[in-house]
Amino acid sequence: MIGLKHLPQGKNNEEVIFLLRRDISVLLFHVALYVVISILPFGAYWFISTFFQNLLSDPAVIPVLNLTLVGFYMFVWLFFYRGFLDYFLDVWIVTNHRILNIELEGLFKRTVTEVKLFRIQDVTTEQTGLLAHFLNYGDVYIQSAGTRQRVVFEQVPNPNKVARQIVQLVAWYKKAYPNTKN
Amino acid sequence: MEIPIAIFLGFFLVFTVFWVIFSGFNIFHAIKFGIKGIANELSLGIYVIVSAILVGIALTIILSTDWGQTIEIVISL
Numbered sequence: 140m141i142g143l144k145h146l147p148q149g150k151n152n153e154e155v156i157f158l159l160r161r162d163i164s165v166l167l168f169h170v171a172l173y174v175v176i177s178i179l180p181f182g183a184y185w186f187i188s189t190f191f192q193n194l195l196s197d198p199a200v201i202p203v204l205n206l207t208l209v210g211f212y213m214f215v216w217l218f219f220y221r222g223f224l225d226y227f228l229d230v231w232i233v234t235n236h237r238i239l240n241i242e243l244e245g246l247f248k249r250t251v252t253e254v255k256l257f258r259i260q261d262v263t264t265e266q267t268g269l270l271a272h273f274l275n276y277g278d279v280y281i282q283s284a285g286t287r288q289r290v291v292f293e294q295v296p297n298p299n300k301v302a303r304q305i306v307q308l309v310a311w312y313k314k315a316y317p318n319t320k321n
Numbered sequence: 322m323e324i325p326i327a328i329f330l331g332f333f334l335v336f337t338v339f340w341v342i343f344s345g346f347n348i349f350h351a352i353k354f355g356i357k358g359i360a361n362e363l364s365l366g367i368y369v370i371v372s373a374i375l376v377g378i379a380l381t382i383i384l385s386t387d388w389g390q391t392i393e394i395v396i397s398l
Contacts, residue, residue: 140357199390209379
């Protein structure tokens with residue numbers, strides 16, 4: 140696991156200012172979706188008991204249906220946790236020296252992007268849609284002078300506040316370390 | 322036409338192999354890439370416990386069933 144006190148390639152005086160994930164509503168939508176999916180077997184049972192009554196009277200069918208039901212919930216649980224990990228393992232860590240963007244994409248792809256504070260040139264926010272405005276979440280775009288031009292904080296809560304904090308942090312860093320070039 | 326219900330057990334076991342592999346990926350990602358803390362450990366613990374319960378239920382069904390039984394399939398045209 141990644142310890143916040145021992146970030147990869149961390150400096151001695153590095154402190155985590157804040158850690159961000161997507162807004163909780165993104166996770167709640169995911170939970171609601173899987174709750175609905177979990178209810179589907181009840182509809183299937185009603186369908187079978189209404190249109191295939193003689194099927195349920197065969198004693199050999201019952202364990203097959205039960206095992207199918209358990210298998211269904213095993214896969215629902217698997218994909219639910221996968222979706223949770225998609226939310227939980229994508230983090231943005233802002234320290235007093237840099238910004239780390241850690242994203243897990245699919246099963247075999249993990250991207251870690253680092254932007255040093257002195258390289259940040261511009262911070263922009265975007266809130267698109269009724270839900271984003273109502274729940275106050277959105278994207279924060281951080282433009283840097285590095286090879287990787289832009290880091291995006293996706294669907295984070297209070298994007299305007301986050302942008303403000305980053306701008307203040309960058310201003311502080313440039314004042315505290317005016318000769319930093321690398 | 323009669324088909325043995327053991328066929329369904331075979332399908333279930335194949336699905337379970339895939340399930341175990343992908344569960345392993347999930348657990349690996351949570352341990353290796355998760356942020357150290359109670360939330361990660363708690364979510365991982367809940368996942369493992371619920372998974373164990375589901376596997377236990379499946380095992381109970383499998384062990385209490387006579388897989389030599391057959392189902393009669395009637396195809397009426």
